[in-house]
Amino acid sequence: MSLEEILAKMGSGPDASELTDKDPYDVLVVGGGPAGSSAAIYAARKGIRTGIVADRFGGQVMDTLGIENFISVKHTEGPKLVASLEEHVKEYGVDIMNLQRAKRLEKKDMIELELENGAVLKSKTVIISTGARWRNVNVPGEAEFKNKGVAYCPHCDGPLFEGKDVAVIGGGNSGVEAAIDLAGIVKHVTVIEFNPELKADQVLQDRLHSLPNVTVVTNAQTSEITGTDKVNGITYIDRATGEEHHVELQGVFVQIGLVPNTEWLGDTLERTRFGEIVVDKHGATDLPGVFAAGDCTDSAYKQIIISMGSGATAALGAFDYLIRN
Ligand SMILES: Cc1cc2nc3c(=O)[nH]c(=O)nc-3n(C[C@H](O)[C@H](O)[C@H](O)COP(=O)(O)OP(=O)(O)OC[C@H]3O[C@@H](n4cnc5c(N)ncnc54)[C@H](O)[C@@H]3O)c2cc1C
Incomplete structure (x- = not known):
């Protein structure tokens, strides 16, 4: 203040x-x-x-x-x-x-x-x-690790994650564009989409799927961003099976609008x-x-x-x- x-x-x-x-x-x-x-x-x-x-x-x-x-x-x-x-x-x-x-x-x-x-x-x-x-995802860890691994602007903060593993929450146009953009900088990108399918334009989805260092997870509800002093992972629930999954990574980009x-x-x-x-x-x-x-x-x-x-x-x-x- x-x-x-x-x-x-x-x-x-x-x-x-x-x-x-x-x-x-x-x-x-x-x-x-x-x-x-x-x-x-x-x-x-x-x-x-x-x-x-x-x-x-x-x-x-x-x-x-x-x-x-x-x-x-x-x-x-x-x-x-x-x-x-x-x-x-x-x-x-x-x-x-x-x-x-x-x-x-x-x-x-x-x-x-x-x-x-x-x-x-x-x-x-x-x-x-x-x-x-930015629209918040409102899960535990988001507010705690803001600017400590939780980011919102891929154009701005993408280069800070060079060579690291990150997730993008959101599979609409902005999320998929962010993932494509980040894939050129970071080691690996996991895209987490709540709905059963990505919502982005087909041309963007095609480009995304052509990238070797991107994994897309659909029908998944992010439940927590984990970390100690900074982000060390993300937890999501598979909405079809109810199973919980954890991915170890260093950055999370929230791209839900x-x-x-x-x-x-x-x-x-x-x-x-x-x-x-x-x-x-x-x-x-x-x-x-x-x-x-x-x-x-x-x-x-x-x-x-x-x-x-x-x-x-x-x-x-x-x-x-x-x-x-
Ligand atoms: C974490 C983060 C990193 C970013 N990094 C970059 C970057 O590296 N490069 C880049 O180009 N862009 C970046 N951006 C985006 C950039 O900051 C915005 O595009 C830019 O600030 C938009 O400017 P603006 O003046 O339209 O709105 P804002 O910056 O949002 O300013 C809005 C103003 O309106 C005031 N306000 C809001 N409601 C009211 C009200 N009811 N009454 C009176 N005042 C009100 C606010 O207090 C503020 O003064 C980043 C954004 C964030 C959040």
Whole structure:
């Protein structure tokens, strides 16, 4: 927990009335991850009044150990990248309201954003960039060994398991893609799928089955990720026979989907059946003046650099909207 978070818990943050009294914004960004930071920088550089409301500035990047695919930076660490993001955002005088959760969005003559502490902020445009969280498998060992062998992002953490044995939980497109990707790096991959068949596209399944160092286990329910100080195996139950099996390995990739942080929006905006906000090529949602960017949208891929790009798009889209309206 950061010093700011400790102080906030002690009640040192702004109270609801202080926030409600703020002048309306031209662009109000909800979410302070890569997408939100990028959106705020692009908006503020236009010389317009910009604010960011974030539950936790930095978002998922705060939980990332090594980052090796942030183009032009060969290696960095999550908290280090977040510190530079914050410094860059502050450079443009963006009003950062950290440790504040958005609860409700409503369009009146302006767009109103209600926070969990009861404050209501007003803005001419809003960019939602509340990101996503990995769907957890919720078995013993998952939380205990997170970042100690339990991983969620094969693009990010795959190379850490070079030459080791790993499992991928989930046989949908993302699980099978992860297994194919990992098979080129690690010694052996065991894919564990709950259903009797893999759910991935046939072309991916064919590629998977052609690999010599992959074993596929279907109709299997993961019951535990085992370890001492780090992961040393996975236990699953064969759903047909009820038999328990244990595989010794060093890494487990959970690939059962991402959950967008969009529940708080209710029916305000069009969302996919997975809860992702539908945006057009300008980052606009179906509610005029409301834009969205990053992992909370229906973008095909979820990565830092992709979120930053869509944050910039949404900010330029919002600026264009302001000029025309
Ligand atoms: C462990 C891990 C490792 C990863 N490694 C890499 C990597 O190496 N390279 C890479 O490119 N990608 C990596 N990723 C993916 C990358 O972190 C995400 O794609 C990226 O952070 C998405 O950015 P975002 O701004 O859209 O959302 P997020 O980073 O999720 O940020 C969302 C923001 O919204 C805030 N928020 C959420 N709900 C609310 C609310 N109701 N009110 C106010 N604020 C709210 C959050 O606090 C946060 O500030 C990794 C992800 C994880 C989890």
